[in-house]
Amino acid sequence: MTPGPPKAETLGTRIRRLRTERGWTQRELAEPRYDRGFLAKVETGQRPPSDEVLGYLAERLGRTVGELRFGRPPGAAEALWAELDQGYRALGQGRVADAEVVFADAGKRAADYHLADVECYARFCLAEVRWQRFDVAAAMSAFEHAGLLAAAAPPWLRAMIVHRWSGCQFLSGFAGTAIASVETALAEVRAAEPVDADAELCLLTALIHPLVEMGGLRRARRAAEEGRLAAALATRPDFVARYHRQASQVWQTDGLVERAEADLTEAVRLFASLGHDRDAARCRWARGYLFRHTGRLDEARAELTIARDALTDVGSEEGVFGTTIELAEVRRRQGAPDEAEALIAGIRPLLDSARDVESLGEVHRMLGLIAQERGDLPGATRLLREAADDQERGSLRGALVTTSLYLGDVLRARGLLGEAVSAYQRGVRAAVDTDSGPLG
Structure with a gap:
């Protein structure tokens, strides 16, 4: 030390x-x-x-x-960077408390030495601890704290701060703000000479998920293709791995399942080679998501179970939360609604406390469909309306289209034809807005 x-x-x-x-x-x-x-x-x-x-x-x-x-x-800056890198690997392997001590101590020494770039990295790492614990509000504040020293940081770190902060914004229901912040940072990176390939790749990667979820498929596809070019020039394998994981979502949406699987396999390989257990497990979560959406439910269940166990082992509450929701949806589709509800009940405290609009909408829709399958049409109506409101608030157009269709069908089955038409029209408006940019 x-x-x-x-x-x-x-x-x-x-x-x-x-x-x-x-x-x-x-x-x-x-x-x-x-x-x-x-x-x-x-x-x-x-x-x-x-x-x-x-x-x-x-x-x-x-x-x-x-x-x-x-x-x-002599060499203090290099030694502190190495300590923080080691702590970041420890965080990804589940030694969260140990990593937090390393980050706080290294940050204090960096401040004492007036090493603003190293202190910025330490603040970023502390924000990652908040993110791993799925305290979205605290993580967002911590990323903003790191951002105060971003001018002294290398381009890749400035890009990661924007990436993570925008992710918190997206989960909190501010998708337009999330995308705008990334696009602004990307324009600044591209205006510099020479363009930093790692920073560019990081920001292109950050655009993919929110664009897909908002229905901006053309823009997401462009980000994925431009990211492929940046990845060939990038020097950070963790950024390349993260790109492959996110790009798979675009190929899946386009029906290119083999390409999506290949990207996820490469992401797992890269993360495993770096000792980033958390990120490797997140790739398996993405693979489970892919299997669910392609109807391979048994494979999805197996992959999501492995991912959930691995994320539990490394203390990633955010990962456990997300994989549990995916696993619950798989079990619902496999005809086990009671197990699906039990899985959601297990994460209910985190669901209620987290500012994750996307997951909240997904859970409400899932529970609404379970209620419909049980013949509880009033309960299904209430839950599906809540899901649609969540998704509209978060500008999640693709999900809103699907939920509006389900809600319209339930209302029609209840004989509420006027309300059913309104629900269908809501979905049509969301579909028309797809690829037109953030909802204003």
Whole structure:
């Protein structure tokens, strides 16, 4: 672990300490450019050194200006980056509490050393802890906290902060804001010369899911194709893996199931090679989703069960939450509604506390369909209306089209023809708006 700076050590005291450690007199350090009396005043604090003086002394003492000014040991920044990288791997492997301690400690030392880029990374990592615990509001605030230092961060980290913050916005029902923030950041990356391929890939990846869910399929397809080109130039394998995972959603929507499976297989391989257990499990979750949507329910159940167990092991409440909803839908389709309801009951506290409009709409629709299958048409009507309201609030046009169809059918079965027509019309409006951009 990189030590922190000596407590209450002034700049002059530090210069004297480094000088005496080398066995030098004041004259030996000061000459040939300055004299002994001048250095004596610097060491006692009577004469603050100019940047020029500080640069000269740093070079003579074998330090960078920043190391001398702030008391950083040589290589402090690199050591702290390595600690944070190691902590991030620990987070992905389920050692959440240990990782949080590493992030907080490294962030404090980075602040002490005035290493704004490293402190930004530490703040980002702490935000990832909040995300893994599925505290969406706290995660969003923490990503904003990291963003305050983003100007000092490398492009890939700035892009990841936008990626994660926009994801929190999307879950909170602000899909238009989420997409606009990513597109603004993407334009800024592309305006720079040279374009940073990792940052570009990260932001293109961030666009795919919200665009698909909002019905912006042409734009999502374009992001996936542009991402494929950026991935060929990217240097971060975790970004490439994350791209493959998200691109699979586009190919699935286009009916290109083999291409979607191939992307997910590559994503699993890359994440596993990096020791990112959480992300590898999320790829299996995506594969279960793919199997469900292609009617391979037994395979979906097996894959989602494995993913859910793995995400439980690494402490990813967000992942357990999502896989449980998917698994419940699979069991409903397999004719086990009681088990589906029990699965949802198990995550009900998290569902009630999380600001995840997308999942809330999916759960309400699922429970509405279970009520319909049991012949409880009034209950089905209420739940499907709640689902449609959730989906409209979140600008989830594709899901709203499907829910409106189900709701219209239930209302028609109850003889409420006028209300059924209104429900169908709501779905038609959502379908017409598909690919036209965010709902205003």
